[in-house]
């Protein structure tokens with residue numbers, strides 16, 4: 001192991017604190033080559049696909065990437081905007097608004113950055129830049145309300161791996177999950193109630209979460225339980241009876257069984273059963289992306305209508321809604337307790353003086369040698 005060369009430690013510095021909002025990642029462009037590069041990085045992560053590496057290498061490089069890259073690129077093209085990938089634009093905007101919200105709460109010199117687990121801006125690049133800018137404390141805030149080894153766990157891996165070659169590691173804190181956080185549930189509730197105020201109510205509310213292989217649940221991944229808890233809390237906040245909503249799992253990948261019930265067949269069955277209107281919300285995604293804008297709002301809408309459904313409403317993700325930004329600020333704030341960024345200026349000044357005194361003592365020690 002070789003460690004990076006770093007500038008000498010600065011005596012007397014209080015250093016900066018930073019928050020990194022980390023999302024999954026997205027291609028740089030809706031083109032075959034860009035999507036291929038992104039999928040290769042994403043699907044090579046052993047947390048995401050748990051198949052023996054050698055076997056998976058052949059399947060990934062000879063079957064998945066040649067076929068899926070072009071298909072997915074077309075889907076990405078259908079949701080791309082002038083600003084780029086919706087996932088990246090929303091995540092960047094959320095980071096910026098979060099900075100503002102925390103500033104208003106008195107956390108003045110706090111840097112808020114965004115990073116992607118796959119693609120750019122990459123976590124190692126963002127963490128290196130924060131260190132170069134003098135960050136001594138970093139809170140990692142994954143864009144996943146529900147913990148899963150496949151997503152949150154993989155962010156931990158990337159962070160630990162990055163610091164494996166760093167000598168002077170900052171203080172690190174992680175938000176593990178917020179599937180049952182009051183602010184998050186309230187933001188979801190506001191979003192649904194707003195939609196219903198404008199468009200009336202559906203016969204059924206479908207809460208669709210991203211799926212994972214069922215095997216991960218059997219092997220101890222808490223994701224399924226956390227999704228069900230989010231759904232139960234949201235249903236309670238909306239005063240829904242069990243027959244007024246259903247929880248489903250979308251985006252199945254490959255041939256193995258994933259968490260059930262699957263979103264698309266469930267929605268088609270609802271239409272065949274004579275349900276005229278459904279509203280679909282995706283509470284596990286805090287930013288609209290391919291999986292919500294294309295898979296739900298285009299493909300699943302089509303399935304519902306093809307099977308006789310009359311009215312399909314997609315309720316957008318929390319994105320930059322003020323109640324969600326406030327909740328994000330609350331979640332962040334609960335994890336940075338004790339950091340100087342939330343100290344009043346007088347206390348901060350005292351900390352600086354103590355650090356200076358330490359520096360003077362260290363210099364004196366040096367002089368005695």
Ligand SMILES: C=CC1=C(C)c2cc3[nH]c(cc4nc(cc5[nH]c(cc1n2)c(C)c5CCC(=O)O)C(CCC(=O)O)=C4C)c(C)c3C=C
Nearest residue numbers: 024025026027048072087148150151210212253289290291
């Ligand atoms: C192959 C296995 C996959 C697992 C396991 C998985 C879990 C998982 N993913 C999200 C969130 C997102 N996934 C997105 C896209 C996406 N997901 C997979 C595969 C798995 N996901 C693929 C191959 C793709 C790429 C698109 C495609 O080719 O179909 C996205 C959207 C990204 C975007 O650019 O918009 C998100 C967000 C979660 C939360 C999760 C487990 C809990």
Ligand SMILES: [Fe+2]
Nearest residue numbers: 024210251291
């Ligand atoms: Fe996914």
Ligand SMILES: [Fe+2]
Nearest residue numbers: 224225226228
């Ligand atoms: Fe469970």
